[in-house]
Amino acid sequence: EPHVGTKDVDFLRLRTQGFEAYAENRYSEAAGLFTKAIDNFWLRRMVNTMCIEQCVKDRSLVDEVQTISVYLSTSTCVENCCQGKLGPAVLIPDPHIELIFRKNQYYDVIQACWHYSRNHTGNIEAAETFFLYNPDNVGMFNRLQDLYKMFQVENRVPPRREPHYHTQYRRGVEAYQKEQWGPCVYYLDSAIENFMRNTNLCRVQCTYQYDKTPSEHKVSTFVSAAVEIVESTGRCRAQCYEDMELRPFTSSPYLASILEYLQYCQYSLGSFQEASDTSLSYTLLHKRNPTINENVEVFSTQYGLPGNPRQDILDFLNNYKIDTALLEKSDSLQQDSEEEVLFSTATSYGARRFLSDKECKSLIYLAKEISVENDGYETHKDKDYSPYNVNEKFRGIVLSKAIELLEEGDIEAEEVQLYLSVVQAAKAHLEKKFKLLKPLYFDYIHLVHRSAIEGVENTSEFSHPIHADNCYIQPDGSCSKTPPAFTQRDWSAIVYLNSPEEGGEFVITDRTLTVTESLSPSCGDIVGFTADTYHGVKAVKKGDRYAIALWFTHDISKAQDMFLLQRKIEQAKDKTEVHLTKEEL
Ligand SMILES: O=C(O)CCC(=O)C(=O)O
Ligand SMILES: [Fe+2]
Structure with missing residues (x-):
């Protein structure tokens, strides 16, 4: 039976220490920490399995999900058993972190570590291991070919953890x-x-x-x-x-x-x-x-x-x-009592009451406080692709920027936490609504404020003309999925924070640019759609329009590390707490 010190099985702590070592250029140490984190993750899964086997003894292991009471008592038994062997459980804050471990994806970072510390065998071994578990990752496939050539290694280096x-x-x-x-x-x-x-x-x-x-x-x-x-x-x-x-x-x-x-x-x-x-x-x-x-x-x-x-x-x-x-x-168990579904197809979905009025107000307050003119769209200077028209003002704040400002002490942790929680909830909501079997990862997160300029008549039809988020619409109605389009984007979502006084409707069109859905946003509305859906925003004729635009990818190597962002918020919270106690003293 495995016997390990409590501290060592905390693979999340090891992972964090790994990132810290990496940031301070201590590369071989970082590689060691990540490797150990992964090993401990698998060790813990093994212990978990042993405990499940013990706790369900005479029932079939992969039985149908039990009644709640049987389930809860078995869960408690498993928990106690695991704690007995490994100490308190390391709680995984986000199912996607678990998936990164399950697919051994930190070998990506380990590979980079061995690269910087010039350990060629380690470098190739890590790349092989990552590719073994992520066999559709073309980037790693190409990198592997280059590594073998560069280091003139003739024989294949076996990956770690190859399943039997x-x-x-x-x-x-x-x-x-x-x-x-x-x-x-x-x-x-x-x-x-x-x-x-x-x-x-x-x-x-x-x-x-x-x-x-x-x-x-x-x-x-x-x-x-x-x-x-x-x-x-x-x-x-x-x-x-x-x-x-x-x-x-x-x-x-x-x-x-x-x-x-x-x-x-x-x-x-x-x-x-x-x-x-x-x-x-x-x-x-x-x-x-x-x-x-x-x-x-x-x-x-x-x-x-x-x-x-x-x-x-x-x-x-x-x-x-x-x-x-x-x-x-x-x-079928689910009752969507609260929610009013506006439209729902295989590729698009809209619903009301995703947020409360209070949540909308706080987020609008945050946008007013820290949004930056034209922020987030630097790559879209081309007027054909401009996401707003000349008769409007456009301001935005990306989540990672908000967290930077928080770290500098400019804003409250609570508001930034709300921003992060809301986008996480939106992601979970869409995964559920579209019954996605593959998780979504964040590609880009942007709180956007469009407003009419007082005294200027907004004559344009659109604020953001009809477009798709991962391809360029061609004159013949098709969509070209080539760079500089954001081809990694698979799904998009918008969460609305208020109702513009006039205009600002969100529209979806078919391939002939005929409108099929139209929504006059209000607080708490949410829409989601595949990133190749044609859609746009009608001109904001009067007042303000606040929305959080979200883009998702299925490709984890393009994902933002939300765990890291969450940690930064927590660190900022800790800091303010320390300040308070000092002042009190
Ligand atoms: O705000 C909206 O309703 C849509 C925005 C949008 O489509 C985009 O920014 O790509
Ligand atoms: Fe869009």
Whole structure:
């Protein structure tokens, strides 16, 4: 059993220390701290699994989500068990931090650390590790090629933490290439077994996440508790299936790929019935493979051996069905009593009452206090793309700037905290409304104040002409997704803080620029849409228009680190508290 000092398992603290060391150019120390943070994160997951196994003993591990009382008592048992082994839980403040750990993404920083401290092997090893777990990251893929060339390293440096199923898969494929059918079947069977085991361990972790912040656990009402548990479990489990996909740049599922090699090796070995079963099982996971479809047919008609689906694949699919149903279930449990939905499609959504009047007032106050003329749109000097017209004033404040001002002592922590909390809530809201299985990350956050200039007649139709947020609309109505467009943006949202006296409507159009939705904003309205949606803002004819514009990406390497921003706010709060006590003395 692992036995570790309480302090060492605090991977969030290690991570923070890592960032501090990094900022002070102590690179090899930073690399060590991040590596240890990641190791401890995984150690803790392992202990968590052991404890879940102990606490649910006779029930099936990956049972359906239990009734609330069983759930809570098991949770308490898991929590006590983990505390006994590791000390108090490190509470993860944000599910996305957890995801960064789950996908070993701090190897990105570790790679940079080894780069600066000229540790070539460490550098390549870190890059390999990051790429292993983030196989769609083209940037890291290219960097890897460059590193091997630059340092003239001939042999591949193995990544750290390679999961067993992936090792076995690679061995199986190697055996296949060498036409060693026996070993091929052996390795691939073992790859499947380990793949299933890892998937299930991940799913189990999702059911009893003892390290979630208390507010998420000790929910007040029965219904909201059920919704939260079911939903966070469903979402977390959906991510498990993604975590397992470790083959770069492919669209067929990992498991299907194992079966594809396996059926061939089985066939070559003369195990025709097994090959027939494997081929048929493949089609349950992935339909569009003409060769396999043909094999299924041939085994059945020419060999007279119709396939039976493999039991392990059936179990896997059954679990998958349960997990998908969790998200649907949480949906039906949900009662949106407060909220008035204005429009809702697969790609756009609008609703009322996302914020209270008080919250709107505080945020407007913040904007009045610190917004800067034209701030945030330096790259958009071109008048064709100007987000406001010449008869208006335009002021803005980006969140990170607000936090800088807070650090300089110019404003109150409370207001900046509200700004951050509101944008976090908006993100969660949209993930939920659009049932996104992949998390959103912040690309840009901007509180915008547009106003009519008194005495000047605003003759333009638009304040911000019809545009899309990640591509440029072409004369033929299509949209060109090439730089300098912000191509990393996947979703956009606007939270409105007030009603302009006249004008300032938000509009969505179709590809022919015909308006399909129009909204006269008021405090607490929220809209969200895919970043390629055509939309714009009508001219503000009279008064002020305050809104928070948000852009999101699915690409974590483009994400703003919200945890770091939150920490800065907390540090600023701590500082003011210290001041107070000194004055009191
Ligand atoms: O404020 C709005 O309603 C929309 C703003 C917008 O589309 C943008 O800034 O890209
Ligand atoms: Fe926009």
